[in-house]
C-alpha cells in the first residue's frame with residue numbers, strides 16, 4: 001500500500017447518526033417465531049440498543065416461510081408480549097409488527113386469503129429464497145401489486161444468484177418494487193460480494209430503505225461497525241431514503 005492510500009485509509013468518517021431515519025423496518029425481535037431472538041430479555045436488550053442508536057419506531061418482521069409457517073394470530077400474540085415488556089422496561093420506542101414474507105409460488109394462496117400483515121399504507125416486506133430464484137416470481141409480484149400491496153424487497157444484496165446479473169435489479173425497480181438493504185451488509189456481515197452489491201445499489205441510487213434485520217446482538221455489533229462506512233454516509237445524505245415516511 002502506498003503512502004497516500006495509507007493516509008487516506010486512516011481518515012475515518014464519524015459514525016452516522018441513525019436518528020434521522022426514525023423507523024427501522026426489518027428485525028426479528030419476537031421469541032419462538034423464527035431464528036431471531038430466543039427470549040424476551042434478548043429482545044429487550046436489542047430494542048434498548050436500537051433506541052440508543054436513535055430509532056423512535058421499530059417495525060419488527062418475524063419470518064413467514066416454509067420453515068416458519070407463522071400465522072397472523074401467532075405473530076400478533078407475540079407482538080403483544082414484547083410490546084408489554086417494552087412498556088414495563090420503560091423504553092420509549094414504538095413497536096409495530098408485520099412479517100418478512102418469503103415469496104414462492106404457494107404464496108398466491110396467501111394473497112387470495114388476504115392473510116398478510118401490512119404496515120403503513122399497505123407496505124409488505126418480502127424476501128426471496130437464498131439458493132435459487134423462485135419459480136413464477138413475476139406472476140406472484142404481479143398478483144401482489146394487483147391486490148394493491150406496496151412491495152419492499154428485503155436485502156436485495158443477499159441473493160447471490162443475481163449478483164452477476166444487475167439487469168434483474170433494474171427489472172424489479174422498473175416494476176415499482178422498493179429496495180431495503182441491511183446496514184450490516186456494508187460491514188461485510190454476509191459476504192464481500194453482498195457488501196459490493198449493497199455499495200453498487202447505493203451508488204446507482206436504487207436503495208429506498210435501510211434496515212437492521214436484527215436477529216441477535218451480533219447484528220447490532222456489525223451494524224455499529226458499518227456506521228463509519230462512506231457509502232452509508234453518502235446514502236444518509238442522498239435524500240433517497242424513505243424510512244421516515246413509512247408510518248405517519
Ligand SMILES: [Fe+2]
Nearest residue numbers: 026027100213
Ligand atoms: Fe430478515
